[in-house]
Amino acid sequence: MEASDLGQLLSAKQDRRIRVIENLLRGKKTVSTLYWGQRYHLLPLLNLAKQLDRGGLDNAVQELQRRHWLTVDTEQKTLRLTNQGAQALAETPTYQPQTVDQWVNLDIMAARQRLLLAVQVTSQYAHSTARYYPLATDQKTRQHVRQWFHSAKGPALASSLAQALVTSLAQLPASTADIMTDQFTGFGQPGLTLDQLALAHQTTIWQVRLRQFDGVTQIARDARHPEHPLHDLLGPLWRVPISPSAQETLAAVSAGRDLQQVANRRQIKLSTVREHLLEAAIMLPLTDFPYDSVLPQSVRTDFQAAVQGNLDDWQYSALPQAMQARYDFFYFRLYAIWRIKQEVTA
Amino acid sequence: MTETLTASLQRVFGFDQFRSGQAAALESLEAGQDTLAILPTGAGKTLIYQLYGYRHPGCVLIVSPLLSLMNDQVDRMRMNGFKRAAAINSLTPFGERLHILNHLNDLQFLFLSPEMLSQSQMLDRLHQVTISLLVIDEAHCIVQWGPDFRPEYLLLGAIREKLNRPLTLMLTATAGKQTRQEIAKQLRSTPQVVTESVNRPNIFLDVENVADEATKQARLLDLVKHLQRPGVIYFSSKQQASDTALWLQQTAEVRAAAYHAGLDAEDRFKIQQQFMADQLDVICATSAFGMGIDKDNVRFVIHYHLPADLESYAQEIGRAGRDGQPSVAILLYAPGDEQLPLALGQSNRPEPDTIQRYYAHPTSFAADDPQIHLLAFYRNHGISQAAVTRLFASRERERNHALSQMVAYAKSPTCLREKWLQAFDEEPPAHDDACCAPGNVPLDLAAHNLTRQAKVLTPTATVGWQERLTRLF
Numbered sequence: 001m002e003a004s005d006l007g008q009l010l011s012a013k014q015d016r017r018i019r020v021i022e023n024l025l026r027g028k029k030t031v032s033t034l035y036w037g038q039r040y041h042l043l044p045l046l047n048l049a050k051q052l053d054r055g056g057l058d059n060a061v062q063e064l065q066r067r068h069w070l071t072v073d074t075e076q077k078t079l080r081l082t083n084q085g086a087q088a089l090a091e092t093p094t095y096q097p098q099t100v101d102q103w104v105n106l107d108i109m110a111a112r113q114r115l116l117l118a119v120q121v122t123s124q125y126a127h128s129t130a131r132y133y134p135l136a137t138d139q140k141t142r143q144h145v146r147q148w149f150h151s152a153k154g155p156a157l158a159s160s161l162a163q164a165l166v167t168s169l170a171q172l173p174a175s176t177a178d179i180m181t182d183q184f185t186g187f188g189q190p191g192l193t194l195d196q197l198a199l200a201h202q203t204t205i206w207q208v209r210l211r212q213f214d215g216v217t218q219i220a221r222d223a224r225h226p227e228h229p230l231h232d233l234l235g236p237l238w239r240v241p242i243s244p245s246a247q248e249t250l251a252a253v254s255a256g257r258d259l260q261q262v263a264n265r266r267q268i269k270l271s272t273v274r275e276h277l278l279e280a281a282i283m284l285p286l287t288d289f290p291y292d293s294v295l296p297q298s299v300r301t302d303f304q305a306a307v308q309g310n311l312d313d314w315q316y317s318a319l320p321q322a323m324q325a326r327y328d329f330f331y332f333r334l335y336a337i338w339r340i341k342q343e344v345t346a
Numbered sequence: 347m348t349e350t351l352t353a354s355l356q357r358v359f360g361f362d363q364f365r366s367g368q369a370a371a372l373e374s375l376e377a378g379q380d381t382l383a384i385l386p387t388g389a390g391k392t393l394i395y396q397l398y399g400y401r402h403p404g405c406v407l408i409v410s411p412l413l414s415l416m417n418d419q420v421d422r423m424r425m426n427g428f429k430r431a432a433a434i435n436s437l438t439p440f441g442e443r444l445h446i447l448n449h450l451n452d453l454q455f456l457f458l459s460p461e462m463l464s465q466s467q468m469l470d471r472l473h474q475v476t477i478s479l480l481v482i483d484e485a486h487c488i489v490q491w492g493p494d495f496r497p498e499y500l501l502l503g504a505i506r507e508k509l510n511r512p513l514t515l516m517l518t519a520t521a522g523k524q525t526r527q528e529i530a531k532q533l534r535s536t537p538q539v540v541t542e543s544v545n546r547p548n549i550f551l552d553v554e555n556v557a558d559e560a561t562k563q564a565r566l567l568d569l570v571k572h573l574q575r576p577g578v579i580y581f582s583s584k585q586q587a588s589d590t591a592l593w594l595q596q597t598a599e600v601r602a603a604a605y606h607a608g609l610d611a612e613d614r615f616k617i618q619q620q621f622m623a624d625q626l627d628v629i630c631a632t633s634a635f636g637m638g639i640d641k642d643n644v645r646f647v648i649h650y651h652l653p654a655d656l657e658s659y660a661q662e663i664g665r666a667g668r669d670g671q672p673s674v675a676i677l678l679y680a681p682g683d684e685q686l687p688l689a690l691g692q693s694n695r696p697e698p699d700t701i702q703r704y705y706a707h708p709t710s711f712a713a714d715d716p717q718i719h720l721l722a723f724y725r726n727h728g729i730s731q732a733a734v735t736r737l738f739a740s741r742e743r744e745r746n747h748a749l750s751q752m753v754a755y756a757k758s759p760t761c762l763r764e765k766w767l768q769a770f771d772e773e774p775p776a777h778d779d780a781c782c783a784p785g786n787v788p789l790d791l792a793a794h795n796l797t798r799q800a801k802v803l804t805p806t807a808t809v810g811w812q813e814r815l816t817r818l819f
Binding site: 123136174 | 417418422425441445592595603611612614616617619622623625812816818
């Protein structure tokens, strides 16, 4: 990731921890990463740069520092843009994805793999090519595309797929449609690499990837329509953005059991139950979480009296002793999440 | 099988004739002889084991060193109609690995990395399968890569014994007498040797002396501008390959791309396909590029860095001129260039006192250090400190000797082909004008039909994405 790309993920009004951003991009899902990812409004980027190494953003940080675009608090390991940096970044063209609110609900990486192979297979089929090199993908992708192709192939497939893709991409900026089209491999078209796309569009690889995520999500969204040629291939990649185990915990708690009961029944630790619930609270909309039973009005009232001001400055250790004795960190954190969701809803 | 080899060739591939070397290797295998086939790049080595696999029941087991290449090889097999092919290496996801292992009896061809093959569970599983043929692909790696890179290659002899000595085919493009002996010794076999000359008369050999790095770059640019395309430029560093590709694109308007092991599978696939489709003029590559690239019309291969030995050099220049048309192999040499291969070799090799300290306190070293990893490998296989020290010392002498041959080639004032072929114990043909230009002789591109005819580029009308997308289907 280049300096300007990282700069777009920082703020002049909020201190942001570099490790949180790194872990978010690499898909290291801890409650802390998710919580701060939400505070930074960066949750949609979860898992979207899996190939990033640990410390993989450090060069970009140094470059931003060199330009005096940010200041580093070495003790807290937080970054903040300078006014100069914020101004410069505001003038740097950056892509604004249109589908970003859907990203956590779709396995974008798998969807992209399936889409690329499906386009290649259909393109070669349309040109009656029997022998060609299939794109290098994992076996799962190959299996799903093979199954899909087996039932979808027919004289109308190529034209209906072409039509569907044109319809989806036409809803996005032209540069996104360009990049989506040129990355495809098919008959007479080897397809362009990320580097080549970035060079052709005079932009960075990350900006190309943002367009790819946007394009793939748009296509997958349109494919939810049962008549769409990719319906059976991409439909299953829509998901609830929390782990199956957390879903189970959430269901049990929503059914009215108390947390210790759920832990006993599921044979997991109470602390795991709480982690599951925090993950669910962060990732799901306000209405999909049983706040009224887990965080009753009386608890909210207690916290309301105890903590004020900027959410980012709240600290559990700064709570009055009586509050700390009555409530674990779990309730403190859950209350903060509930407050954030209130702001979003308002 | 009663069908003749030629009839099988016709039935499976639709060809009437074998290329030279193929028939001899197959006849030797059909006679039940282990075979070492030394055939130049492009001679069609894969066809030998494909046809053997077709003619005999059981599974052909292929040990292949390059992970990134294995899946390409499987795709290639499938394209040729051999659908029952699969590959397992350290990059294969667990589920996929399991699936392949559960269907081993249905496979006709299985590609394995040496690391996978040396795992005992894998060996146990393979015991339950009939192995019709064991293929050691790129067999020179036993010698070139063995002690300081892929020690598992050294276990292949023992593994072969454990598999009850299946009929074995060793394949390589280049191997002098000493390498041949070493391959046979490591694999505990006395193979029939099938060999074709490594000489490639249509490749003009050239060494260019340059004063320093800046002159080298300037000369590279000049060559790329004037040489017939397409071509490949080899580097020892991934970063330099990438930087140069970008630089050539921007300064010389060359359609260039980098290819190395640092790219992901999708990018490697696309670059290869672009090159095959003549959409690229120049590939800036590391040694990861080449094995398995079928492109006939490569007109030049330039080496920006000095290779570590003549065998690697011969492999890499062998990618030029497979169509038999005039082509050129250029080595750019600046004083001191031997330092880089020397350093790369040394960085893999532990010093005697490291060996001693490791053997004294094996647990106090970090296992993720490649040198320690290597030492742990030997120690775990019961090899003593003294033997390991000797092994590395003798390996160093061999490497230094191989490098000195390469340097002698670079510095030779007389016929380069003679220097090259002599290293492979071959009698060189008489030198003539179409042979070579050593460092003291300037390269005359025009005289050798190597000059690029500037093409008038007809500007292609750019069409909108809708049309480009629709054209795909």
